Amino acid sequence: MNKIDIRYLAKELNLAISTVSRALRDSHEISPETKEKVFALAKRLNYQPNANASGLRGQKSKIIAVVIPDMVNDFFSLVISGIEKITQAQGYHFLLYFTHGDHALEVSFINTLANGRVDGVLLSITDENNNNEHLEELNRKGIPLVLFDRVSERMDNVKVTSDNYESAVTATRHLIDTGCKKIAYLKVHKSIPVGTIRESGYLEALEKYSKQPAPLILECTNDNDEAFAAIRNMLEKEKPDGIFASLEKLAVVCYRVCEQIQLKIPEDIKIISFSNLQTAALLNPSLTTITQPAFEIGETAARELLRIIRKKGGAKGDVVLKSRLIERKSTSK
Amino acid sequence: MNKIDIRYLAKELNLAISTVSRALRDSHEISPETKEKVFALAKRLNYQPNANASGLRGQKSKIIAVVIPDMVNDFFSLVISGIEKITQAQGYHFLLYFTHGDHALEVSFINTLANGRVDGVLLSITDENNNNEHLEELNRKGIPLVLFDRVSERMDNVKVTSDNYESAVTATRHLIDTGCKKIAYLKVHKSIPVGTIRESGYLEALEKYSKQPAPLILECTNDNDEAFAAIRNMLEKEKPDGIFASLEKLAVVCYRVCEQIQLKIPEDIKIISFSNLQTAALLNPSLTTITQPAFEIGETAARELLRIIRKKGGAKGDVVLKSRLIERKSTSK
DNA sequence: TTTTTTTACGGAAACGTTTCCGTGAAAAGC
DNA sequence: GCTTTTCACGGAAACGTTTCCGTAAAAAAA
Structure with a gap:
């Protein structure tokens, strides 16, 4: 089975790769007729652009990381569900990591994430008393970070918590x-x-x-x-x-x-x-x-993170949501 | 802040990029002294290889996709925990998707995943009576797939279920x-x-x-x-x-x-x-x-998938785990 | 008509790795 | 001492996109 990449589409249509790429991204430089042809073939062959290639070229992956202690109680399950709702709606994907209460593991995750794998990080801190040099480093590298539930007052990232x-x-x-x-x-x-x-x-x-x-x-x-x-x-x-x-x-x-x-x-x-x-x-x-409001915490945190990712550094407004008796x-x- | 890529390391050490790459991957072609120098600098600068570049070049991402209906009950939370244990231990990452009982969404997820984003898929089918052309397609593309809990007898992929x-x-x-x-x-x-x-x-x-x-x-x-x-x-x-x-x-x-x-x-x-x-x-x-045995189902399914990913098509043995009264x-x- | 702008597309570089191929020098074999 | 092998490394291609730059032809402006 031939793998269908953009090059194959171009050859098939007698067009340049760049033209096909632009057509797929609906560029105004491409005539409607050409776009039509490209769309049609892409759909027919179920073409899916290679994520690594786009990611590498565009320096973004459309993936965020979610780092939480674990999922032993319903709280984090609900948070995850809230996050999923937002990422799904906005065309993002998310990687999930459990630190199991191990600060060193958190550091390790955060470090290995700062390599273009993700566009941003959603974190509920494992041990708030430990140092957070790894988070400062993330900030220095310009990777958006939003903290939720278990946050650190020493970080001035956006925080989403409850009252x-x-x-x-x-x-x-x-x-x-x-x-x-x-x-x-x-x-x-x-x-x-x-x-x-x-x-x-x-x-x-x-x-x-x-x-x-x-x-x-x-x-x-x-x-x-x-x-x-x-x-x-x-x-x-x-x-x-x-x-x-x-x-x-x-x-x-x-x-x-x-x-x-x-x-x-x-x-x-x-x-x-x-x-x-x-x-x-x-x-x-x-x-x-x-x-x-676990679900809402997840939603809000995800929404804030995606906003920052898009705007490249938006307003730093903390959000405090209300719990219910x-x-x-x-x-x- | 300078971004530290392999090129930067090479320049800093007066070595060729290829040498640094080989050193980092602990190739036998590189002398112990050179390796030492490379490791030291990489560690000092906290160098992390760009995931998209490696993924693109090596045609693998070290990421698997986990597709489940939702997380409204403890079953899938436990499954996820089991999966996490294995991926974490074997240096893999996982993306999580919820189909919310919507077959069309499942099809959409599966289709967009077949683009190099993931090395394999772990799936609990949303609607077992619906057609599974999308799964056949995944098989044709050679992307490893393991089914768990909600499986389809019509697929001959590895299945992990309980009795x-x-x-x-x-x-x-x-x-x-x-x-x-x-x-x-x-x-x-x-x-x-x-x-x-x-x-x-x-x-x-x-x-x-x-x-x-x-x-x-x-x-x-x-x-x-x-x-x-x-x-x-x-x-x-x-x-x-x-x-x-x-x-x-x-x-x-x-x-x-x-x-x-x-x-x-x-x-x-x-x-x-x-x-x-x-x-x-x-x-x-x-x-x-x-x-x-939800946790074990997750563990087993993940283990089977990673085995297939590595061996490029291992034995197709279904696994049935025992429930407890x-x-x-x-x-x- | 001539000049300028716009349109619609092609060519090629770049993203950061990994790996194939090549090569000079040292070591080994004769 | 000469040839062959091994060692340790360098150069460059390739992965599949996106986008910068360039350019014929057509359209608009002069």
């Missing part, structure tokens, strides 16, 4: 409003900024709206069994009547602990959690959540 | 064993082969292991509200004591219906479902599932 502080206040206040007198805040030990920001929201709300004498913060590890033990210990010792989990996996562990030590939700203890779990409504009892049975009075 | 028939038998039998006398099978109207295969498993099990006089099959639409109405109607009229849902979304709808018409699970009715829902254990009551409260006696 973690405000919704943490809302969540805490919701527990207070439903009668909780002693509210615990659960986080993971790796102090990712989003965790810290949510914590300040919790503290702020306690201060302002509650009479609780002292905050009650439990720092768990990433290990589920360890978290289970820690939470159980805390529940038995401190006996809080409200729990605010900063991550959905912590809420899930809480459910298990409560089952084991026979605490009834929401009678004995109320639980609220940040979560994008699509089955939150089906848990036993259904879980009240602060749900981030979805009240369910785990916090009913 | 839908056997596990449907197992699922039905599980309901029979827990005492169900009248078991309904729930499917969606689009007769995707996987649905049909599961149905035959259900029928086979009824025939062999149950005294149920006739099968009870309900065909739902993709619309959740319609499915709700249909299931409710069926439950009230037929009063089955066991439900086998071929898709997890149907099981979820069942839960809602049961709640509304006050049927107790598992006392009044038992439910089992194909599902990869990570929170199946947390539902109320926890849901007994047939869980497909995970017994939970929705089917307890």
Whole structure:
């Protein structure tokens, strides 16, 4: 089978390669009749321009890279779906990379991407406390970068996030409003900024709206069994009547602990959690959540990136999207 | 900022471009000392070979395409994770495409991919009943293709699936064993082969292991509200004591219906479902599932594809992976 | 009519690699 | 000591586009 490239089309039509190329790109220098002939043949032979050749010549690939920690919860699945919607609509493609929480892997990905493979990068930072020389380098090379969800304040790229502080206040206040007198805040030990920001929201709300004498913060590890033990210990010792989990996996562990030590939700203890779990409504009892606009975060980040790619450096406007409190049975009075 | 290409390295080291290229690829024609110098400079300048240029010259991109219907349930997220593990380990990249159930979109994706952009394609077919001329075309062009989960028996590409028939038998039998006398099978109207295969498993099990006089099959639409109405109607009229849902979304709808018409699970009715829902254990009551080895399907499919890419056409061995029955409260006696 | 502009196209360079082919010098074989 | 082989590298072509530059012919302007 003959491979059909632009050269073959040209030969077949008795035209110069340049003419065919221009016709395909609908240049005004080409007569309508010639265009017609070229289009017809191209369609008939299902001609597809070689991506590497165009990319090499034009110094662009129509591909962006999406770098995220992983896909173990629904949040990033939804973000990806949002990104896909935009890239698909605008004729772009995307490569997907998981850093698995490994900063070195992130550095490696970013470095190997700065070689014409992609026109831009969408990144949710793996470890926000680590250095980001690799990102500075990306900026120096002029490769558009948009950060989302897990961002670094030290970078002045466009950032797309959700209102973690405000919704943490809302969540805490919701527990207070439903009668909780002693509210615990659960986080993971790796102090990712989003965790810290949510914590300040919790503290702020306690201060302002509650009479609780002292905050009650439990720092768990990433290990589920360890978290289970820690939470159980805390529940038995401190006996809080409200729990605010900063991550959905912590809420899930809480459910298990409560089952084991026979605490009834929401009678004995109320639980609220940040979560994008699509089955939150089906848990036993259904879980009240602060749900981030994950799909919209993906859409917005992608849209911003493509805008920058086209305009070669547009306005640097951060975008903060609103999360929603979805009240369910785990916090009913 | 100077862009550092191989030409720049050559000039800097007073070497020919070809020498540098060979050194970087660790050719035996280059002396160890020269290699050292080249490696050192390349590392110092963080040189990354231009992907489009290598791709164009070498006619390969080290990128594969992954085409799936969507990511609305955990199954495909897990598959993607499995694929990522393999591509990452073997130095490949992957582009992700969603067909959203639109056959024409699948055709369009496949066609535009056959232009050197990717070295191979991993596909879960959108509509197995539709024609697959686009896939034949891909085969003719010599672009490796591996099908997974939703495959077409008419294609003789490598296929990676799970044991839908056997596990449907197992699922039905599980309901029979827990005492169900009248078991309904729930499917969606689009007769995707996987649905049909599961149905035959259900029928086979009824025939062999149950005294149920006739099968009870309900065909739902993709619309959740319609499915709700249909299931409710069926439950009230037929009063089955066991439900086998071929898709997890149907099981979820069942839960809602049961709640509304006050049927107790598992006392009044038992439910089992194909599902990869990570929170199946947390539902109320926890849901007994047939869980497909999604991650392994992704791993296997990717591994097979990369093998074919390297060997340029290896053995055509289909792979069937085993699903697991995970017994939970929705089917307890 | 002559000159200028426009139209519609052709030729060739360039994008950054990889690899084929060639070659002088050193090493090996005789 | 002469021929042959090996070694280590250089030059240039090729991958398939896009676009710059050039140019006959036709159209417009003079």
